[in-house]
Amino acid sequence: MKPAAAAEFTEFVNASAPRLTHLAWLLCGDEQRAHDLVQDALERVCARWSRLRDQQPHAYARRIVVNLHTDESRRRRREQITADGTLPERVDGRAVSSVEDRALLTSLLQSLPPRERQIVVLRHYSDLPEREVADLLGVSVGTVKSAASRGLATLRARLAEQSDVADREESAR
Structure with missing residues (x-):
């Protein structure tokens, strides 16, 4: 060179x-x-x-x-x-730090199927338009839309579950 x-x-x-x-x-x-x-x-x-x-x-x-x-x-x-698939828990009911937030996000992302994880990351972290993600992964724009929707819904549901578990643990103390 x-x-x-x-x-x-x-x-x-x-x-x-x-x-x-x-x-x-x-x-x-x-x-x-x-x-x-x-x-x-x-x-x-x-x-x-x-x-x-x-x-x-x-x-x-x-x-x-x-x-x-x-x-x-x-x-x-x-x-x-x-x-294993276990998610990090809150300790003593205190607020989750940014390190714990990142660990939780990483764990939640890892729980998604690989294609959904790729699409969610490319759409929402890399901020790529649906067409670019579709071209990059060799899928249709409809696949990108549906996988992103499913992935985000799964992440929201699992985050809500985590929050419910933490709230129950806190109220049990």
């Missing part, structure tokens, strides 16, 4: 890596795995940098992160039957 192209790529990595890492973390719920996904995606972007640099390299990298996560979850689904 020529020095000018290398400098452009370095600038791209510095600008895009934090957002890609957060996206990957929301998808997989594991900080180390998120860094691995982003690293793999950036390696692939680097290999095609001469063609991508004048196009939309961030969109390409985002798609790679999503595809790598999808491939990994398919492999893992064959290897593991299910995860």
